[in-house]
Amino acid sequence: MLSLLRTSLIFLLLITSLAKAEPVRIIFDTDMDSDCDDAAALAMLHALADKGEAQILGTMISSKFEWSAPCTDAINTYFRRPDLPIGVNKEQGKPWQSSKYARQIAEEFPHDLKSNSEAPDATTLYRKILAAQPDNSVTIVTVGDVSNIRFLLESKADAVSPLNGVDLAKQKVKSWVCMGSRNPADLDPNRWGNFKMDAASTVKGIAAWPGLVTFTGGGKFAETLSTGKRLIELPKTSPVRRVYELYFDGAIKERYSADQIAVYIAVRGKGTPWKLVTQGYNHIFDDGRHEWREMPDNPQHEYISALAEGFKARDVAAQMEELMLHLPQPAS
Secondary structure, eight states, rough: OOOHHHHHHHHHHHHHHHHHHEEEEOOOOOOOSSSHHHHHHHHHHHHHHHHTSSEEEEEOOOOTTTTTTHHHHHHHTTTTTTTTTTTEOOOOOOOOOOOOOOOHHHSSSSSOOOOGGGGHHHHHHHHHHHHHHHHTEEEEOOOOHHHHHHHTTTOOHHHHHHSSSSHEEEEEEEEEEEOOOOOEOOTTSOOOOOOHHTTHHHHHHHHHSSSEEEEEEOOHHHHHHHHGGGGSSSOOTTTTHHHHHTTTTOOOOOOOOOOHHHHHHHHHHHHHHHEEOOSEEEEEOOOOOEEEEEOOOTTEEEEEEEEOOOOOOOOOOHHHHHHHHHOOOOOO
């Protein structure tokens, strides 16, 4: 009981201090197709924005699934941000997946973006957003493929900015939180993972990134922090509740919280309650498999796949799920 009270007090102090800080300027980059945690993570981000902890600059789509962008637009619209910029990966050759929920969400909930093809190119939008922000001020959180990051870095100087993609990211981005595969390693070539969907972009994007990248992931750690069961408490007008219903064929169940962990860290930081590993580097194989190697040390690579001593998974999961239950602010 004493331990639980101490943990709760630490959380309270952390949230109080965050409330006084400037909101984190954040770009959310998602596939919004194969799994339901993308929708929950976006809901969390809107909750954090309503609390004044985050400023959402844009929502990028790495998937080529035609309904991913409209689904994202529907969630943004539900949370009273219908005009958030949405950019879509329009480069050729990247595989795409289907979705158990994206089309239905787009058809059932209000929004105005009809298809991925109507949205602007993600690389162009990234460049416009970054160029307009103060130096060293933007946090990017990717919870899908790394495709958009790669193409941003490969972009050339243009009318938007005289800087190429690498220099623009170096000047404007403070932090990249990358939800990718399982940490500290994923060596199974047959197991699904974000890094494997567009392995070439994973390799090139991470290798070319000019700043700090904090890797988070799924696997057993994300399963210990499972969330979603309480979404039954949301009204039926909630697209987030509906995503989970569709994903679980009518039921609402718990699911690992891989994407939610990444958003939580991107906004509230990588300190309490997380255990941060900084020694080493993330070695990416050509097929998207990866493993953390202690040598040589790369000061621009770090990862989180555990809680700090004294913190309980159920308490941290409850904090995230409470954000997932957030309702839109009343219309003004």
